[in-house]
Every structure is written in C-alpha cells, then in structure tokens.
Amino acid sequence: MSNELIASTTNLVREAGARLLDRYSPCNRVTTRTELFAALRRNDEAVTDLLRPALLAALPGSGWEEDEHATGPIAGGARWVVDPVGGNLNLVHGMTDWNIGVTLVRDGRPDFTVLYVPLSGEMFTATAGGGAFLNDHRTTVSAKTDLAVALTGTGQARPGHAAPLARRVGAAITAMQQHALYVRASVPVGHQLAQLAAGRMDVHWQFENVRSHIGPVLLVREAGGIVTDLDGKPWDIASSGYVAAAPGVHAAAFEIVGTN
The missing domain is CATH 3.40.190.80 (D-Maltodextrin-Binding Protein; domain 2)
Incomplete structure (x- = not known):
C-alpha cells in the first residue's frame, strides 16, 4: 500500500465528508417513508458519486463492491469496500453518530482502511501490519482486564x-x-x-x-x-x-x- 494512495484516499474521504456536512443539521427530520428513503439515497449518492470514479482511477484494475451490506466472501484481486454513510439514519434524523468508511481489500483481506467522522474531524486509519491511528496518533485498545x-x-x-x-x-x-x-x-x-x-x-x-x-x-x-x-x-x-x-x-x- 503506497503512501501516495493512502494520502489520496484520505483526502477524498475528507472531501466526501464536506459534502455531507453541507447536508447535516441537528434540525434534520423526516416524517414519511418516502422522505426517509429519498434522504438516505441522496446522502449515499453524494458520497458514492465522488468516491467511486476517483478511487477506481487511483488504483487501476481495482474493483468496486456494489453492496456493502452483503455477506460472504469477497471476490479476489483489489476491491474497494465503501460504506458511504455509516449511520445514515442518524444523519437524516439530526443525530451525530455517522461516518464514512473506505477499505481497500486484496484477495479477501483488508489492506488499508479509513473511517472518517466529519462532525468531530476524527480520521481513523489502519494498514495491515502497520498499526492503527487516529489523526496520525497511534491508537491502542483498552488495558482493562475486568x-x-x-x-x-x-x-x-x-x-x-x-x-x-x-x-x-x-x-x-x-x-x-x-x-x-x-x-x-x-x-x-x-x-x-x-x-x-x-x-x-x-x-x-x-x-x-x-x-x-x-x-x-x-x-x-x-x-x-x-x-x-x-x-x-x-x-x-x-x-x-x-x-x-x-x-x-x-x-x-x-x-x-x-x-x-
């Protein structure tokens, strides 16, 4: 995983986050099924329309997983698994727990991932064998034993x-x-x-x-x-x-x- 690809991916995710921030308000509300699913779709499309062509161009020959909610094995080769708006329902209802997730998977194993929380500016990243980071500071799990x-x-x-x-x-x-x-x-x-x-x-x-x-x-x-x-x-x-x-x-x- 090249540093250049990592940098370009995180920059793209920040740009996608800015698009969602333009759509977010603590006053966001929907009242009907039609309004709800239309809002969810618009948010997903705002991110996917930016990320899909840019990520595929950044890594020629890579593929794109169409359904991030699917189960089972992932096809071989390099593939992008993108959760355009994790917690989309929260965003639509004016809550704060939502994010953007992008992962590069090679032969069914994650190679690099970024999870960005636009409202807090927290950028979580990890590379296989390279550690996990939050805004460039290495993270470690809890030391609790009880x-x-x-x-x-x-x-x-x-x-x-x-x-x-x-x-x-x-x-x-x-x-x-x-x-x-x-x-x-x-x-x-x-x-x-x-x-x-x-x-x-x-x-x-x-x-x-x-x-x-x-x-x-x-x-x-x-x-x-x-x-x-x-x-x-x-x-x-x-x-x-x-x-x-x-x-x-x-x-x-x-x-x-x-x-x-």
Whole structure:
C-alpha cells in the first residue's frame, strides 16, 4: 500500500465528508417513508458519486463492491469496500453518530482502511501490519482486564432482524448486562469498532458479519485487539459473526456471547 494512495484516499474521504456536512443539521427530520428513503439515497449518492470514479482511477484494475451490506466472501484481486454513510439514519434524523468508511481489500483481506467522522474531524486509519491511528496518533485498545468495568456494545448491521436473530441479540444483551458495566446497542457498527480501537470501548460483538465491517475490524486488530468468530477461531469476512475486544476481556466476553 503506497503512501501516495493512502494520502489520496484520505483526502477524498475528507472531501466526501464536506459534502455531507453541507447536508447535516441537528434540525434534520423526516416524517414519511418516502422522505426517509429519498434522504438516505441522496446522502449515499453524494458520497458514492465522488468516491467511486476517483478511487477506481487511483488504483487501476481495482474493483468496486456494489453492496456493502452483503455477506460472504469477497471476490479476489483489489476491491474497494465503501460504506458511504455509516449511520445514515442518524444523519437524516439530526443525530451525530455517522461516518464514512473506505477499505481497500486484496484477495479477501483488508489492506488499508479509513473511517472518517466529519462532525468531530476524527480520521481513523489502519494498514495491515502497520498499526492503527487516529489523526496520525497511534491508537491502542483498552488495558482493562475486568469485564465488570468494561464498556461493551453491539448493534444492527443492517435494517430488519428475523425473529430468531432478534431473540438471540436480545438474549446476549441481557446476559452481558449481568456481567459488564454497560452495554451499548447502537449504530453505526463501524463507530463502535473505531471506539474500541481507540481504547474508549472494550468489547463489541456481532451476530451478523457484513462486508462493510471488514475495515473497522482491521482498525481493532491493528490497535492490538482480538477478533474471533463465534466459534473462537480467527475472524474472516466469511464468518457468521464475531467478538472484538481488548485482550484482557476478550475471553470473558466470548464466554458470554458465544453461548447465546
């Protein structure tokens, strides 16, 4: 991964963030289904229309993942996985937890990722084997070793949960509330994983594993976190879910979540 490509990618993401800031207001509201989905689509298009041609041109021969919410393996070669507006619903409703995520994936493995939070100006980046950073300062996961003082969380990877999955999520939240200090159920998922990489949260788990998670998971790994699938094996993009945590609390968190 060249420094030039990293720099051009982060610059493009900042530019995309400026587009969204022009659309954001704490007074944003929608009232109908038609208004809601039109606003979501306009926000996605504002980012994608900028990033897609520019990123493909920056790395000739690379591909583009059409659906960041898809599951399963990613095609080989170099491919861009972009979450145009992580937390788009939050932006549309005037809330502050939303971001832009871009990841370069090579042969199914994340090579470089950037997650940008325009409202705070926080730029999270990581390269495979090169560490994780927040605004050019290296980040490390929490040093906690006691789940009883841990801030944990989960969230919906995409709209809609079938009844069995909804019950599983609810049971895991209930179980975790009996052991952790606090359980946060919120979106976007990438935001929680970035907070974990920065040492602000201690545990994040998912019973879904969509393609847009691949970059934020790299942030956690490069910051020294442990990410396993729900069988305790090393995570990959085809896993059904995962537990991401600081090393000192991963085992305890996995024991709770992995049995639900």
